[in-house]
Amino acid sequence: MILYFSATGNSKYVASSIAKVTNDRLVSIVDCMKNGDFSFSLSRNEAIGIISPTYSWGLPLIVCEFLEKVELTYAEKPYVYFIATYGTSPGQTGFFANQYMKEKEIPIDAQFSVKMPDTWTPTFNLSNKEKVSKINAGVEPQIDFIIKKIKIEEWGDFMKNKVPRFAAKVFYNLEYDNMRKTKRFKVEDTCVGCGLCEKKCPVNAIEIHNGKPVWIKDQCVMCLGCLHRCPKFAIQYGKNTKKHGQYTNPNVRI
Numbered sequence: 001m002i003l004y005f006s007a008t009g010n011s012k013y014v015a016s017s018i019a020k021v022t023n024d025r026l027v028s029i030v031d032c033m034k035n036g037d038f039s040f041s042l043s044r045n046e047a048i049g050i051i052s053p054t055y056s057w058g059l060p061l062i063v064c065e066f067l068e069k070v071e072l073t074y075a076e077k078p079y080v081y082f083i084a085t086y087g088t089s090p091g092q093t094g095f096f097a098n099q100y101m102k103e104k105e106i107p108i109d110a111q112f113s114v115k116m117p118d119t120w121t122p123t124f125n126l127s128n129k130e131k132v133s134k135i136n137a138g139v140e141p142q143i144d145f146i147i148k149k150i151k152i153e154e155w156g157d158f159m160k161n162k163v164p165r166f167a168a169k170v171f172y173n174l175e176y177d178n179m180r181k182t183k184r185f186k187v188e189d190t191c192v193g194c195g196l197c198e199k200k201c202p203v204n205a206i207e208i209h210n211g212k213p214v215w216i217k218d219q220c221v222m223c224l225g226c227l228h229r230c231p232k233f234a235i236q237y238g239k240n241t242k243k244h245g246q247y248t249n250p251n252v253r254i
């Protein structure tokens with residue numbers, strides 16, 4: 001079973017590429033959260049994969065909440081692996097995910113990372129399509145490496161470009177909160193009121209009022225899915241996102 005969260009498709013692409021080879025069932029954390037599905041029964045020898053983007057060197061809030069709630073039943077301890085997709089550093093996502101899994105007495109056996117385009121466009125520039133394609137061209141070998149390891153249920157820490165644990169704890173606590181400021185969102189006049197941003201938000205943090213999106217701050221996990229998916233690129237966050245472009249993974253529907 002592969003449990004994944006993905007706002008802009010990178011983690012979904014990794015999850016579906018692995019599932020294609022391993023024949024694992026793909027379970028969307030967004031669907032589970034929306035439908036209240038938290039109980040899963042594993043068949044004999046069924047592995048658990050958890051795949052998530054990195055947010056501020058840690059985990060998206062929706063993933064934390066899901067990992068806290070999920071109940072897994074199994075005959076014998078399954079092989080558990082974690083994969084973080086990331087742009088510059090996966091921080092200590094594996095450590096944070098393992099805290100939840102240890103509570104459930106099924107700690108993570110192996111952790112991996114996949115470097116992909118960085119969707120935090122308030123800082124990173126994804127406007128150059130050639131550069132973005134180059135980054136995505138480097139994804140396949142990383143996925144192949146992971147598939148080889150999980151097929152033989154290898155244990156170990158294969159996560160690259162991590163940061164020290166104390167730094168990740170501090171940065172995550174301070175910076176993720178700072179990022180989650182919905183007042184920095186602006187809607188441009190090009191918005192046509194189609195409602196896609198409201199419909200697709202993974203945590204129902206958008207309502208359309210008078211034909212324009214309005215954000216519910218406490219709900220928003222700052223996945224930037226609304227900004228990247230808007231068909232008119234009418235949602236901006238701060239000063240830089242307009243020039244840094246929109247991005248969704250070209251190989252999956254999200």
Ligand SMILES: Cc1cc2nc3c(=O)[nH]c(=O)nc-3n(C[C@H](O)[C@H](O)[C@H](O)COP(=O)(O)O)c2cc1C
Pocket residue numbers: 005006007008009010011012052053054055056057058085086087088089090091116117118119120179221222223224249
């Ligand atoms: C709020 C936010 C914070 C992020 N923080 C980090 C980070 O700390 N390190 C990093 O390498 N990438 C970071 N990223 C980039 C994403 O982790 C990366 O692009 C990921 O592949 C996106 O996955 P998705 O397309 O499945 O949503 C961040 C993205 C967002 C939206």
Ligand code: SF4
Pocket residue numbers: 187190191192193194195196197198211212213229230231232233234235
């Ligand atoms: S998706 Fe874009 S165009 Fe559609 S309502 Fe939202 S902001 Fe407006």
Ligand code: SF4
Pocket residue numbers: 200201202203204205206215219220221222223224225226227
């Ligand atoms: S409002 Fe936008 S950034 Fe916030 S959770 Fe929803 S889609 Fe993600």
